[in-house]
Amino acid sequence: MGMRTSWAGLACALPLVLWAPPALAQTDAQKAAFAAIDPLFESFMEERHAPGLVYGVVVDGKLAYVRSLGVQDTKTNAPVNRDTVFRIASMSKNFTALAALKLRDEGKLSLDAPAETIIPELKGLKYPTTDSPKITVRDLLNHVGGFVTDDPWGDRQLPMSEAEFSRFTAAGVPFSRAPGMAFEYSNYGYALAGRVVTNVSGANYADYIEGAFLKPLGMASTGYDLAKAPAGRLAVGYRWEDGRWVEEPALGPGAFGAMGGLMTSASDYARYMAWELAAWPPRDGAEDGILKRSSVREIVRGQNFAGVVTRADRSNPDDCDRARTYGMGTIAFADCVLGPHFTHSGGLPGYGSNVLMLPERGVGVFAFSNLTYAPVSVTVRAATVSLVKSGAFPVRTTPVSPALQSMAATVQRIFASGDVLSARDALAMNMLLDRDAARRNADIAALKGKLGACRAADPIVADNAMSTVLSFPCDKGVLQARVILAPTAKPSMQTLEFRIAP
Template sequence: MMKLHPMKTLLAGTAIAMAALGASADESVRAQEAAAPAIPEEVTDRIDARFLDYQTEQHVPGLVWGIVKDGELVYFKTSGVGNLETEAPVTSDSLFSIASMSKAFTALAILKLRDEGKLYLDAPAEYYVPELRGWTYPTTDSPRIRVRDLLAHVSGLVTDNPWGDRQQDMPEDVFTEVLKEGVPFERAPQMAYEYSNFGYALLGRIVTNVSGMPYEDYIRTEIMLPLGMTSTGYDVYAVDQNRRALGYRWEEGAFSKEPALGPGVFGAMGGVMTNADDYEKWVTFLLDAWPPRDGEETGPVKRSTVRELSQGLNFPRVYERDGLEEGETCDVAMTYAMGFAVSAECDLGTTLAHSGGYPGYGSNVLLMPDAGVGIFAFANRTYAAPSRIVREAALELAKAGEMPAREWPVSDVLADAYAATGDVYEQDSLAPLDGKLAMNFTMDASIPVRERVLADLKEQAGACETDAPFKANGHLSGTFTWTCENGQMDGWLLMSPNNPPLVQELDLSFTPAI
């Protein structure tokens, strides 16, 4: 391998056991195809098999799953029943509790109020919830909890999943008394990530106090309804009960119905009930915030604000996750942002995800904004969140080449520099870049040295197709690959931060054909 830059290294780039449910597999499995299917059948068959196996193994009465791609629901499927007594099948209209996947709605409501100038993320939460002013903190030097700390679960409050999942219907006046009494802390705020449902209930109170209306009314009228989510809300008793996928527990070889949780304070952390028809609109809206671009805002919240849901407070955790094949593993770095856990992983790139687990329900959503793809699934069995299967579905799509990253448009300045790079190679000279080089370029390596390296590269590579597409990484950098007579030439082009941008780095790396 040889390089044009002599001093640096190139950047290298099922079916459920239906006898127990009193229905046949044929009756329970219902596929709903999009108008223009975009995923090969052999891929969706593998994905379906994973969900159906999960349904059987985990004793899930009813399961729905869908794939959103480039603004469309390109695949959706259902299996099983929403009511064991009536044997009514689950459909795209069946209403499920999505539990903690509700947190993203609360987080976006906070950001929307910030956009409206009604609150500040770095303000102490007690500015908006006066009952917090008398709280006793763990140490005398503990900072006060900020609104931002609540969003990212770094408030110092203790993890409360088992307890919090049973608090949804807590009345406002009871919550007020709890706040007045104060709560114990696990640690000082801003020290570590620790998941807190109580913290998101506090965010709901902030939305209520700042907006002047109950948090559920603000979120529904300002976010859900503008998106067309007319069947989505927080009151299980206000919906058509025939549309509900009833929640069940599997215990000692039998199903039992879980009691419904009515509306209340803790609904801000887990109270949303929705269906697939509505939820795909939510997923589409979120994914549409990427990439940043010019153009009219069409949603109830600005695209740049939606992208803030992926910004955390840098308390990362690292996990090892299995791949599709036995023995395959992937290191995943994760941090909690705002209503989503954000990961960087080897197989899927940047992801936003959240599970929901409640008495009677389990759910999961996984967004891959760089590819414009989202996958979600709802189940009606206690804590049956199919997060592993949703991720495996994403891996199946990636393996099949169905999730290419969205391409950045090539800016004029990059296009001009890239065209000159091709001329440099054709002419065996850096002269085509005259007037386009940043001041560091000749200081890092002289023109004669660079041209000698270029001559060596060309001797090995031979003629190259220098008009190959350029792949931008942003407005000022990118990569390219040329097919040459004797192998492959990989290149990296980086412009300077001054105006106009000039070429500060150009690397060429040749790999001979085997």
């Protein structure tokens, strides 16, 4: 039986060519929207005692707004700027996942291969039950390998050498549950994913990611070794303790860097965000040679261990529950305010960061701080909500398919004539079986009596090539027509429902 949907559910400057709408000067509304998010980050700085912070907004392929606050080093009082380098912690996981997808696309890696076929040290792993499936590469990328959530233990493993990691893995690790049973965030699992990249590519994961992504994207200040940070531009990490800032020890580089060792600047990271957002929408045209757009979009494909983040204030009509699922190195969300979006936080001793991207709008917001586990994700989301509610960054329009364009005229003709049989060839075979012509015509007559004559449809808005809700201005109101095309070679309607617009 087919699923029926209720009407209620309807309601850069880069060294490569990226897709983006034509570049436009910032509107006054956009400038005002950017200014409105400043107090949010200023309050974060004050309330959390963060030494320094940089935040920015990427729009349609460029860093449209960036601002820095505070200092990158309390000893020198050097101010934070867009080129200050911060550790972004677990936001590094996205790069590890993309590296695995690139190796997959090159035919060198199967995501569904048992991980032990690539990492020999896993062959002696003792599984929790006799019917446990072997952990796959995909399990590692999706955090469903059955390993225990290991924040903050995993953060302190960043300096672990590759040799130590091999010995640690070969010695065996305990399971939290059988693999494939639930989402459970595992830094160790992503360190294993890094080892997969290393073993398959023949180069250390950090070197592979640098060559495959960082260099092509022009991210010259980004890498995994703090000792190689550009001189005078590293944000020193601090914790706030007993009313003062205490410097945290630098960690890494090492095998666990694949889960959280990347350092970058606002200028560099904006290049990466612009590139990733450019994978939307699906379209014709040449690829950039770094990674297929379809593979980039794959990172937000959740693995169905979905959860719900309940709204904090049930009395706030603008708040709503959020659906959440983990893809590959990123968390996919959907809610009534932001729509589909994806995000990831990063936290380490000395650092806290977050990124949130809105692929349907071509917009992304990020923030980096040099404060231990700074919970900047709350502020990034609040800033993104503010930008969306400003109305200055609308959802990108989808080109309307020729089939829907032609069907709009057909629907108007049916309503004007009062007879669905006036366009019999446009009706799929189920239409008159679901509701016969006499009853459909009676429905139309009743609506015409209330609305009077109707004119051509308003410009069509659709998010796919096969369905839409048409709006026709009439003498006494607005007629809406819900249209779903059938999967037939010649365009035909499987659904046509009329109603008066609320």
